Amino acid sequence: MKATLLLLSLILLIIPAAQAQEDKTTPPIPEAKMSVTKHKGKFNGRTLSYQVSAGDSHILDKDGKPKASIFHTAYTRTDDKKGSKRPLLFIFNGGPGSSSVWLHMGVFGPKRVVLPSDAERVGAAPFTLANNPLSLIDIADMVFIDPVGTGYSTPLGEYDGSAFWGVKEDAQILSEFIRLYITQNKRWNSPKYLAGESYGTTRAGAMVKELQEGWGSIDLNGIMLISSIIDFQTGDFTDGNDLPYITFLPTYAATSWYHNALPDRSQWPDLDAFIKSAREFALNEYATVLLKGALASQAEVDNVITKLHQFTGLKKQYIRQSNLRIDEFLFMKEVLRDKGKVVGRLDSRYLGEDANVVTSRFEADPSSYAIDGAYTAAIQDYFAKDIDVIRDQPYHILSGEVFSKWNWVYGNSARSQGFINVTPFIAKGMRQNKDFRVFVANGYYDLATPFFATEHSMNHHGIDLDRVTMKYYEAGHMMYIHQPSLEALVKDMREFLNP
Known part of the structure; x- marks a missing residue:
């Protein structure tokens, strides 16, 4: 009798445990989707052909299990004899928690949303989405990256946002994406640049460390910092x-x-x-x-x-x-x-x-509510009508959840105890890589990442100023909203990429 009661007790204990285990079942891994379309356009006075690949890349953990799906939009020129020797730009915005919509639809992409140059609010749709002859696609291939929790990028399987929402965590997963991209697309021997805006410049600095340090490094030709914040002591x-x-x-x-x-x-x-x-x-x-x-x-x-x-x-x-x-x-x-x-x-x-x-x-x-609606509508319209990307889930333009849960600790440096500063990583990258150069774009009317703060950062920590190009524009954080500044910015970037 005692043995029977003991067995029943064990069964009663096991059943709830098994039910709890079922409740914690890892969500299924969604299929990685990819849309590939062919296009022609006129850029910098030349008509050319290019391919757009827009979709997901699944990043695996050390055990081979999917941990993150990174949505990206890649532009590859298909009629250039240089082929894989063309410069390759990896482009992202900041936040942290922002998708790449701003740089994509504002300056680099083959189409851009056109806003009044005089800082006039734009109101509601319809907005003007026009061909962008200033796009750099004639001289460089471009990959726009949406970090986890932004755009259509998500954690996978047993992973959640905490595995990716932090200075180091974010730099590591995006560096792993770059390694996977250049492997799958046979671009290891291409000149490679990172281009970031706002917190994206912090991300670029952290990625210099992740990509270039240690054996098996991915050495960069340079970084392009647009409205930069690389030392938070200058801005907090x-x-x-x-x-x-x-x-x-x-x-x-x-x-x-x-x-x-x-x-x-x-x-x-x-x-x-x-x-x-x-x-x-x-x-x-x-x-x-x-x-x-x-x-x-x-x-x-x-x-x-x-x-x-x-x-x-x-x-x-x-x-x-x-x-x-x-x-x-x-x-x-x-x-x-x-x-x-x-x-x-x-x-x-x-x-x-x-x-x-x-x-x-x-x-x-x-300056946020003046332009947000236009960029949100533009990216969705472009995805659906031009590159065949239509998804039911929302495209996260700027995620407050990502920002609020961001881990500011990098190594032994916590933002609450000091200030995140990736400038030394950039300086070290320059010391260890003679071809590493830096381009910096500053808006005079940017009260989020002021130009004088960037100057302070560049004048400290051993940065080689001979390999730094500093440019200034009479506009704000997104200086490309201002047409004269957009034209000057593109001219300056072209000269940087073709020294």
Whole structure:
């Protein structure tokens, strides 16, 4: 009897355990889809043929199990005798949590969404999707990558987002994608470049380390950093970190100059000369007073307040009560408060209106809601009508979930304990690879990743400035929205790729 009762007890324990195991069944692995289409187009004055491969690549773990599906769109010219010797660009945006839609439909792709150059909001559909004769496809093949959790890219099997949502994790999975792509497409001996925007430049720096260090490396010919942030100490406003107040100041000045918010704009007819003066003030008098803190004399403080007023148009009392320290969000709300306007973060040329004028921060970024709908509609329209990609699941333009769950730890460096800085990885990559070059594109009106912060990064950590190309444009974070800046940017990138 006791033996029977014991057996029944064991069965009762096993059944719930088995049911729980069934409930935790690994989801099925979806089929990897790939659409391949043939096209012709005219780029840089030449008519050429190219192929578009848009779809999924399944990345396997060390045990051969699928762990991630990476959606990408690859453009390969089919009538160039150089073949595999053509430069190969791997392109991505930032966030973290953004798909590659912005660079894809804004500058590099064979079609682009056309927005007003004067920072006017675009409203609702229909939007203008036009052929892009400025695309680099005549001189380079391009692969647009959507990181896991963005676009159509997803974790697979027993893996979830936490395996990929982090500085190191993200760099590792995208580096593995590149290794797989160049293997399957026989491109190991092609010149290879990474092109990233915003956090995508951080990603590029981390990928330089993942790709180039150690045996079996994939050496790069260079990286292209568009609106870069590679050292977060230069851009994170946190208590005790005075550096961003210095690095943002020239962009504050440019913004106030653009909106005619200066006390006397007539003495500064030239933007470049004005920015040069703002740089010099920021590095010298302003930086000195911030460094001195309570040791600064009243005369030094008063001088800085006067000059901050001259360079930004902010009221002297506001500057004094802010302890000479105004972060980007306070500036965006304050600079045109008397006019009931707020300026954009991604592009401070854009203006918006808040329901409440007296709040300290804006309710949303005018330069974001001005363009988001256009890019979202453009990529979906292009996928369906041009390259035969139609899927029921949503294409994640910018994922808040990815951003909120991002792991900022890289090795022993945590963002909460310090600042992520991939600049040393880039410097090391240059030391170990004589052909490694860097292209940097900066927008004067970018309040998300200010140009002076990038200059600071490039002037530290042993970067070889002889192999760095720095360019500037009179637009914002997505400088390619501005037609004159787009044309200048493409010209500069072509010269970089064909030195």
